[in-house]
Amino acid sequence: MQTIINRFIKYIKIDTQSDPNNPEFPSTKKQWDLAHLLVEELKEIGLEEVELDNNCYIMATLPSNLDYKVPTIGFISHIDTSPDFNATNINPQIHKNYDGKDIILNAEKNIILSPNYFEDLKQYKGQTIITTDGTTLLSADDKAGITEIVTAMEYLIQHPEIKHGKIRIAFTPDEEVGKGAHLFDVEKFGAEWAYTMDGSQIGELEYENFNAAGAKVTINGKIVHPGYAKGKMINSMLIANEFISGLPKNEIPQETSGYEGFFHLHTLNGEVEKTTLEYIIRDHDMNKFNNRKEQFQQVANDLNKKLGSDLVLVEIKDQYYNMREKVEPVMHIVDIAEEAMKQLGIKPLIKAIRGGTDGSQLSYKGLPCPNIFAGGHNFHGKYEYLPVESMEKAVAVIVKIAELVAERK
Numbered sequence: 001m002q003t004i005i006n007r008f009i010k011y012i013k014i015d016t017q018s019d020p021n022n023p024e025f026p027s028t029k030k031q032w033d034l035a036h037l038l039v040e041e042l043k044e045i046g047l048e049e050v051e052l053d054n055n056c057y058i059m060a061t062l063p064s065n066l067d068y069k070v071p072t073i074g075f076i077s078h079i080d081t082s083p084d085f086n087a088t089n090i091n092p093q094i095h096k097n098y099d100g101k102d103i104i105l106n107a108e109k110n111i112i113l114s115p116n117y118f119e120d121l122k123q124y125k126g127q128t129i130i131t132t133d134g135t136t137l138l139s140a141d142d143k144a145g146i147t148e149i150v151t152a153m154e155y156l157i158q159h160p161e162i163k164h165g166k167i168r169i170a171f172t173p174d175e176e177v178g179k180g181a182h183l184f185d186v187e188k189f190g191a192e193w194a195y196t197m198d199g200s201q202i203g204e205l206e207y208e209n210f211n212a213a214g215a216k217v218t219i220n221g222k223i224v225h226p227g228y229a230k231g232k233m234i235n236s237m238l239i240a241n242e243f244i245s246g247l248p249k250n251e252i253p254q255e256t257s258g259y260e261g262f263f264h265l266h267t268l269n270g271e272v273e274k275t276t277l278e279y280i281i282r283d284h285d286m287n288k289f290n291n292r293k294e295q296f297q298q299v300a301n302d303l304n305k306k307l308g309s310d311l312v313l314v315e316i317k318d319q320y321y322n323m324r325e326k327v328e329p330v331m332h333i334v335d336i337a338e339e340a341m342k343q344l345g346i347k348p349l350i351k352a353i354r355g356g357t358d359g360s361q362l363s364y365k366g367l368p369c370p371n372i373f374a375g376g377h378n379f380h381g382k383y384e385y386l387p388v389e390s391m392e393k394a395v396a397v398i399v400k401i402a403e404l405v406a407e408r409k
Contacts, residue, residue, distance in 0.1 A: 001392065004147060004388065004391055004392060004395070005128075005130070005388055007151060008130070008143060008144060008147040008386075008391065009092055009130075011037075011143040011147060012090050012092060012139040012143050014030075015030055015033075015087055015089075016028070016031045016033070016079050016080050016087075017080065017082070017087040018080035018081070018082075018083055018173070018175075018176050018177045019177065020083055020177040025173070025179065025182070026080070027080075027174050027177055032056060035173070036052070038058055038079075039052045039058060041150065042058070042060045042150070042153075046154075046157045047060040047061060047062055047153060048060070048061045048062070049061040055173070056079070056173040056174075057171070057183065059168065059188070060153075060168070060169050060170075061166065061167070061168055061169075062157065062164070062167040062169070063166055064164065065163060066164070069165075070165035070405055070406055070408055071165065071191075071193070071405060071408070072166040072167070072190055072192055073166075073168070073191055073194060073195075074168040074169065074193070074194030074367070075170075075194060075195055075196075076149075076171070076172065076194050076195070076197070076198075076358055076362070077142045077145030077146045077148075077149055077171055077198060077374070078142045078171065078172045078176070078358060079142075079146070080175055080177070080180075081137065081139045081141070081143075082137065082141060082380040083176060083177065084381070085136070085137045085381050085382065086135060086137065087137055089136065090132070090138065091136070092133075092138065093130070094129075094130055095128065095131065096128045097126060097127075098124055098125055098127055098128070100115060101115070102114045102115070103385075105132060106133055109135075111134035111382060120201060120377055121385070124390075127388065128388040128389065129385050129386065129388070131385045134382050135382065136382065137379070137382065137384050138376065138385065138386060139384075140374065140375070140376030140386040141176075141198070141376055142198045144374040144376050144386055144391055144394075145196070145197035146171055146197075148197050148374060148375075148391055148395050149169050149171075149197055151391075151395045152399050153167070155399060156402065162402070162403060163403065164405070165402070165406055167402060168189055168190060170194075172358050175357070175358050178212075178356075180358040181358045181361035181362045181365065182361070184358070184361075184365065186365045186367045191367065194359070194368075194369045195333075195370055195398075195401070196362075196371045196372070197371075197374045197394060197398070198357045198358070198372075198374055199373035199374055200377055200379070201375070201377060202373050202387070202389075203341060203346050203373060204372070204373035205337050205341065205348050205349065205350050205371070206350070206351060206352065206353045206370060206371040207323060207328075207331075207350075208284060208351075208352035208353065209357065209371075210261070210282040210283065210284055210320075210322065210354065210356055211283055211284065211289035211318075211321050211322050212280065212281070212321075213282075213289075213316050214279070214281075214316070215278070215314060215315065215317075216276060216278050216314070216315045217276065217277040217278075217279070217312065217313070218274070218313045218314075219239045219240050219243065219311060219312050219313075220236060220311045220313075221233075221234040221236030221237075221239065221273050221275070221311070222234040222273065223273045233272065234311065236270060236271070236275040236311070237272065239311060239312065240270055240277055242303060243277065243299055243303060244265060246302065246303070247263050251263055252265075257354075258352070259285070261282050261284065261285075261289065262281075262282055263281055263292065264279060264280045264282070265278070265279050266278055266280060280319075281293060284322055284352055286322065300312040300313070319356070320356045321360065322360070323359055323363040323370075326363035327363060327368050327369075330368050334350075336401055336404050337372060337397070338350065339404060340397050340400035340401045341400075343400055344393065344396050346393055346397070357369075357371045373394060373397075374390075374391070375387055375390030375393070375394055376390075
């Protein structure tokens, strides 16, 4: 257990937060810091064809130890950390034999991780849990996945009696800002299919995800001295409030679940002269997704008509699509992962992702790529936590998948 803890902490101590506003690739230079460390570590444990390209993608190979050919498979995780919350100076706290009660993350700031609010905590009573100190996120998304893949490859190398075919692994930059698969070379990777280790709680197995778009609303106003503003001032912030109110108030992340889509306002910057709103638009069903984008634009159109001028401008860009369309024709790859979990005594939780992974884009690039749990909870914030036993189980699932594929003569 301590080995996997040490490896995870080593990775999360390196700040790899990506930047959604930087068009460069990768979006932050600090992602290279972890990439270079990983390259050296992969070589040290004995992987072959270890390569770091000019775009910060890492690929490596564990050669087959079979005397017959089986499909080449892959495992993928991402290097970067979410820009949604502070990721600098992560100070993880380790809670052994968790007692099922409140965990005080930061006494000074009264930040408490409570099972009364985060009910999933209750299932990890008696286990070892890694948390934040309340001032940063944990970066389990997706350094838990990286830890699990590296550990599984090291285990297979150290146990040559476990039979497996050729395995390719990859670590990508900028997944959190929607660019993780943009420059991924599927042909060079050379796998018939792969799995992203980027899910949450133990047992998760996913081959459906949101269709996703990002939207930016720019509202132009007119500043005039408030004492002489009658009939002249146009306050863009008040128009922004009308725009926000024009969308369904209950179709937001905190009011939806399952297959329900949403509009999520995540950034607002405003002055009288100009206000910008940044949204993400999500839905699993493609028709509903397209309708959402039309509805979003219509709110702007209605406001412009009311104002008598095109003061509200909307830009919508698709980000990724539901991988289900690409995975269903090859459902045996999901079946293998499900069987691996069952053989390890893990109850598979097959459900749709309320988000996306590199796998959604990779599936559309010709690499079918379901998603497997990495073990973390409450990603992208100070309440993020990770049961160590879930990481260990994820390692076991990777190894078992390799074994099951080796049996497919």
